[in-house]
Amino acid sequence: MARTLLDKVWEVHTVRTLPSGQTQLLIGLHLIHEVTTPQAFQMLKDSKLKVRMPERTFGTLDHIIPTTDQTRPYADPMAEDMATHMYRNMKEFGLPLFDMSTGKQGIVHVIGPELGLTQPGMTIACGDSHTSTHGAVGAIAFGIGTTQVRDVLATQCLAMAKPKLRQVRVEGALTRGVYAKDVILTIINQLGVKGGVGYAYEYAGPVIERMTMEERLTVCNMSIEGGARFGYVNPDATTIDYLRGRPYAPAGPAFDRAVTWWKTVATEPSAQFDDVARIDGAAIEPVVTWGINPGMSVGVNQSLPSPDAQPEPERPTFREALAHMGFEAGQPIKGARIDVAFVGSCTNGRLSDLRVAAEVAKKGKVAKHVRALIVPGSQQVAKAAEAEGLHEVFQAAGFQWRKAGCSMCLGMNDDKLQGREMSASSSNRNFIGRQGSPTGRTLLMSPAMVAAAAINGAVADVREILR
């Protein structure tokens, strides 16, 4: 019987079936960062356990680091304490840390693929829900909690149940001004924020096949926002071209042998899925979220839906969303005034994202009332962008050019919304309080749309600016 990538990768990583009936799954690559690990290392020490395969874990600093002055000690004593713990734990257990001095630091989901650590056919775990990002290269990659981080450190394994598999096919072709972010926001809107619970998503179809690796990373990143713990794209020529020459990818003849294996893990053409969903790529417009979860979105030229038009159990959440956002049902999203613009995050903090935002930034200046931040996803992204002069384009237009980190995606450093500020953000979550202010408001959109909103001072259709 024809098998899927999920079948094959799951099987080859199965250590055994546990007495509970779950799978003991070997984790081939373990990525860690400073926020979700100190307790795990402490549990390890309390149990007098060692790291089982220290060569399979890599760490970086991303969530709490300042994006302005990175001189130690950090101004925030709690951030400093987290960094100190990370350095101490990595040293004590003999694990590599990509800190600022390496030139390889960045958001864990940006640097994994960028360094070639992330490869097809792997199982990848990280104490971070956006680990689903790494599925873009054809890996099974998912987020875990801190006690599970302890398990991976101590045993290189997790107790897991294999999910069902839904193929999400994006048919046709995208139109101009529509990006990978619009594709995944549309998928989440159509399948629902809990549509993927119990499922993994295999993204396929002509739109996905034509995407660059960076675009696929954006799509897979937000799988979790649709309820799917992981999503992946089958490895193909795009994957192989992307990985060739990366520091941790195999080199020389080993690369060719790796390619041979990578090709064998892809889903076979006649494989069956538990479900198939189809999305019309040509119908996708630039998308903007209006509510308090990533499924609450509309096309930029559409109006906000009415709670009364929703199924009964969904109505309270819709009403709560409108109340929090200060919006009314039926109002257009275009023209909604913003206070802050943020381009960055593991969703949209890569070089191609900065390039497209810079194209828009060339068309005007940031509106006077808007605070606009560009935060590269990694030191390498920052370096490449600066080599192209993108930082100057942004600065000339009135955007702040920051250092790499998670920044305003979740407001664990100084980059936060204040009060009820409204943010146009290229990040992944519009949850209440997400961007650092309990009453702050977030509109998710593509980097191009964020740049357009920054210039316009309000939500705008980027296609009108790029025309």
Next chain:
Amino acid sequence: MTTTDSKRRQIAGRGIPVTGNDIDTDRIIPARFLKAVTFEGMGEHAFEDARKQNPEHPFNQPAYQGASVLVVGQNFGCGSSREHAPQALMRWGIRAIVGGSYGEIFFGNCLILGIPCLVTTQADLEWLQKAVERAPQQQVTVDVEKQEVRFGDRTIKATIPDGPRNQLVGGTWDSTAVLLEAGAAIESTAKRLPYIVGY
């Protein structure tokens, strides 16, 4: 904790309803509390911002203090993988959750802490939420083994997948020891992976 103590066959205690769908882990514990390097004291920050914004929030109400069975809606615990969310709930006093569906990472985090998350129908959920609101002093019994929830004279069906149920009932939810039992099979599995042994 002894082996006997770790078995989660059934959990009984007073209930607390938190209604609404898609309550994410940022809502349960805002990110600023993740800057602590331990989970200690996390309980007092459970739903902190939601409680400040809404004095009527169930976690603020005297009637629900001391409750241990949380009754929630659909897709509870979606979003961030932060274990701080179940840690905060657990340290506040929650020992079991009954809801419509859960974010999967949250479900797994609860499991590894020995907190069963059971699923029931929308109709039964609405009934249970209202029943607990009417009688907050009355005991709710979450029977993991029999997959049912009992309240007063009524019993509703509430499910949990076999694997997690076996772990909870058998007391093997804190998985490190079980995973270590695989011994050399871990290394032999690694040895069949070309990216580990070298292409």
